Amino acid sequence: MGTPDTVRKGMEFEAAHLAIQELVRAFEEVAGSSAEVREEYRALFWAAYGWWAKITRTSQAISMMTKAGLGVEADPLARVVIEHTLTLHWLVDEAPESMAALEEEGAESRDKLRTEAIEAEWKVPAGIEEPELPPKGDEHPLRADIVTFKGLTQLYGEKDDYVAYRILSGHVHASELGSKAYLEAGDDGSVSLRSSAGGDALAPLTHAAYCLIQAARLVEAMLISDRLSRAVSRAPILLGHNPPRPQLTRRPPKEEKPLPRLTLTAGELADAERLAEVACAALRDAGATLSTPMKSQKRRRVMVDVTAMPRPPETHS
Secondary structure (H helix, E strand, O other), rough: OOOOHHHHHHHHHHHHHHHHHHHHHHHHHHHOOOOEEEEHHHHHHHHHHHHHHHHHHHHHHHHHHOOOOOHHHHHHHHHHHHHHHHHHHHHOOOOOOOHHHHHHHHHHHHHHHHHHHHHOOOOOOOOOOOOOOOOOOOOHHHHHHOOOOOHHHHHOOHHHHHHHHHHHHHHOOHHHHHHHHHHEEEOOEEEOOOOOOOOOOOHHOOOOOOHHHHHHHHHHHHHHOOOOHHHHHOOOOHHHOOOOOOOOOOOOOOOOOOEEEEEEOOOOOOHHHHHHHHHHHHHOOOEEEEOOOOEEEOOOOEEEEEEEOOOOOOOOO
């Protein structure tokens, strides 16, 4: 018999495994067939399904790793689950505009990778072309929600999620915490080398079970059938906890006066650029301060923000 604390942790450990197993089985049933999706969720379902699959499979991996004594090694995966789960809530809560923001973010990410590959003198595969990106200043307003995970947790008031995310990050990056995980300091100042890391294997497992229940509930609401209903009902009972749904809190709009913008459109982008050069030169001569021109090949237009207005014309009496 162990101590009461050891017994309690053992029970929680087993409960989390059972909850994850329940939802993994339900996921596999859904994944092995076609899905009938409610009309209001069809535009975002494929992105939501992909993230749900990631959350489920990663939670399954965490379950397997913690059973094998690889608790600290599972910490990076638990961070993945936490981030994907809250972002999945954002995808649903801000639909359909969240899909447009996500697609725009994906295009920019691919463009950055393409640019960096070219700079590193990698051969860019055929067919990978420069994507059409919005001009600076015209990005989708929801893009800012997912720039950082800290910002997303603030949007939902989920401070605990960010603290857990930061703690788990210590085993994602090359950190001081990670360097000490396999060492054990003695009272006499000696240091012993460990073959396995110390730490609490229950933490990543609990995070995974908790988030997986939240994610499965979101997907259940999207499906016409009730194939997930039984598992979604049973998993919180098995876990012994009923995770609440994160609630999105809207930020008050920023009261910023928009900058005046000069927009020049022509039949060809080159013509719009020439017009912009003439107009900008005249404005600068009059004392205006201008931003760097923003160009859109698709719309064949050039936009310039006026950051400081030109001097008023002199009047003569």
